Amino acid sequence: MSEHLHWDPLLIQRYNRPGPRYTSYPTAVEFLPVESDQPEQDAYTQRDPNRPLSLYLHIPFCRHVCYYCGCNKIVTRDMDRALPYLDLLKQEIKAKHAMLKTADDGQLAPVEQLHLGGGTPTFLTDDQLRDLMDYLKALFRFSESDTADFSIEIDPRELRPGTLTLLREMGFNRVSYGVQDLNPKVQEAVNRVQPESMVRDVMSQARALGFRSINIDLIYGLPHQTLESFDATLSAIIELRPDRLSIFNYAHLPERFKPQRRINGDDLPPADEKLAILGRCITRLSEAGYHYVGMDHFALPEDELAVAQSRGELHRNFQGYTTHGNCDLLGFGISSISQIGDYYLQNRVTEATYAEALNADSLPTWKQRQVTTDDLIRRRVITELLCHLTLSYDQLDQEFTIESREYLADSLERLHPMRDDGLVDLTSNAIRITDKGRLLVRNACMAFDTYLQHHEQQRFSKAI
Ligand SMILES: C[S@@+](CC[C@H](N)C(=O)[O-])C[C@H]1O[C@@H](n2cnc3c(N)ncnc32)[C@H](O)[C@@H]1O
Numbered sequence: 001m002s003e004h005l006h007w008d009p010l011l012i013q014r015y016n017r018p019g020p021r022y023t024s025y026p027t028a029v030e031f032l033p034v035e036s037d038q039p040e041q042d043a044y045t046q047r048d049p050n051r052p053l054s055l056y057l058h059i060p061f062c063r064h065v066c067y068y069c070g071c072n073k074i075v076t077r078d079m080d081r082a083l084p085y086l087d088l089l090k091q092e093i094k095a096k097h098a099m100l101k102t103a104d105d106g107q108l109a110p111v112e113q114l115h116l117g118g119g120t121p122t123f124l125t126d127d128q129l130r131d132l133m134d135y136l137k138a139l140f141r142f143s144e145s146d147t148a149d150f151s152i153e154i155d156p157r158e159l160r161p162g163t164l165t166l167l168r169e170m171g172f173n174r175v176s177y178g179v180q181d182l183n184p185k186v187q188e189a190v191n192r193v194q195p196e197s198m199v200r201d202v203m204s205q206a207r208a209l210g211f212r213s214i215n216i217d218l219i220y221g222l223p224h225q226t227l228e229s230f231d232a233t234l235s236a237i238i239e240l241r242p243d244r245l246s247i248f249n250y251a252h253l254p255e256r257f258k259p260q261r262r263i264n265g266d267d268l269p270p271a272d273e274k275l276a277i278l279g280r281c282i283t284r285l286s287e288a289g290y291h292y293v294g295m296d297h298f299a300l301p302e303d304e305l306a307v308a309q310s311r312g313e314l315h316r317n318f319q320g321y322t323t324h325g326n327c328d329l330l331g332f333g334i335s336s337i338s339q340i341g342d343y344y345l346q347n348r349v350t351e352a353t354y355a356e357a358l359n360a361d362s363l364p365t366w367k368q369r370q371v372t373t374d375d376l377i378r379r380r381v382i383t384e385l386l387c388h389l390t391l392s393y394d395q396l397d398q399e400f401t402i403e404s405r406e407y408l409a410d411s412l413e414r415l416h417p418m419r420d421d422g423l424v425d426l427t428s429n430a431i432r433i434t435d436k437g438r439l440l441v442r443n444a445c446m447a448f449d450t451y452l453q454h455h456e457q458q459r460f461s462k463a464i
């Protein structure tokens with residue numbers, strides 16, 4: 001077991017309750033519907049033009065459906081489906097670009113991070129990918145710094161020969177491969193047959209092309225997974241030595257995600273086996289030298305995420321853990337979320353409503369939230385706990401000119417059961433997540449989430 005993690009299945013089971021992943025605070029469920037373009041325009045007007053930019057483009061198309069999938073995607077084999085979408089995407093990019101003010105040097109602030117996510121961005125043809133990147137590069141100034149991150153999510157089954165080379169030529173330096181599980185029976189049950197040899201091939205191609213960082217996504221809790229079967233998947237993956245690993249927990253919510261209705265609930269591993277799989281992941285990855293960053297993410301110690309964490313420079317936003325917390329995040333495409341100054345803004349989620357807004361020369365914003373000072377204080381606490389496992393009251397006092405121990409008294413009291421279980425240390429200077437509490441850090445964050453407390457109170461009063 002890692003020197004920084006303590007595995008206690010009974011405690012984990014006891015604290016196991018659904019909760020936010022805190023890629024934002026307030027979380028997206030608190031965003032409010034917009035009635036006009038005004039909030040988005042206000043966000044751009046109030047934005048500090050010197051802040052660098054992080055761009056997220058959502059490419060929703062997939063050629064096949066994976067039955068577990070909870071992403072916002074459009075499943076189609078019709079390649080022409082992407083054409084009108086790309087036109088709309090460019091229209092949105094152009095409209096938002098026109099709202100950006102220039103920085104003190106007279107230019108637009110540089111783009112330090114770009115991420116193409118989905119869906120499956122390589123659903124787009126090579127020409128479409130090139131055209132999209134040319135379009136972006138004509139408008140924005142892409143940073144040439146060594147720390148700039150240009151990344152793309154890739155389904156290994158949807159990678160044409162030559163596409164990786166093209167991506168590298170266009171400046172992408174990170175890839176994230178969706179793998180999920182290598183066991184054939186599991187793959188069949190989720191309709192994602194993807195031989196191990198294919199994963200090996202795409203890994204070695206990316207290495208040969210000099211991608212700086214390769215991430216692999218796995219999921220635990222899929223149908224027919226057993227401790228032994230997932231152990232074998234882990235052995236193969238560890239041998240491939242990705243720089244980062246995301247190990248997501250499969251939550252079976254067929255009433256919410258239609259494709260999941262094709263998964264037979266009886267085929268899912270029972271709760272104790274699922275927990276044992278997670279335990280095995282942690283042991284195996286720690287033994288293989290991976291560092292647990294937090295919230296499903298592992299990285300090799302030399303990876304920038306692990307380094308940033310050790311330096312106290314890690315951030316968390318809609319990109320998950322990131323080293324680019326200094327950027328304003330501009331989202332494009334259906335369901336994408338922007339974080340600009342004090343604003344969170346989310347786009348409409350369906351292709352039809354997204355098109356309707358843009359065709360009416362409006363922005364496709366669906367929801368927004370302007371954060372309050374209280375949100376900022378709590379966001380700081382949550383981010384520090386998730387990223388660095390500790391929060392110094394003095395720092396918070398200085399940053400927000402408050403007496404934080406008093407200000408957060410109610411939330412701190414809610415941490416007492418976790419303190420009594422040895423999961424957090426509450427000293428006179430700081431809150432610290434213990435090694436025993438690392439896998440439950442989200443529960444500690446939930447104590448500071450006033451919206452969650454409010455909803456829970458409402459639910460409680462309804463129940464009685
Ligand atoms: C947009 S996909 C990645 C790119 C590409 N579409 C692919 O599947 O290879 C993002 C990731 O979300 C994860 N994911 C999707 N649905 C999930 C679910 N219901 N539970 C847990 N993880 C899920 C998968 O690990 C997947 O690789």
Ligand code: SF4
Binds near residue numbers: 061066
């Ligand atoms: S996991 Fe990836 S490829 Fe599969 S349906 Fe979801 S977005 Fe598409």
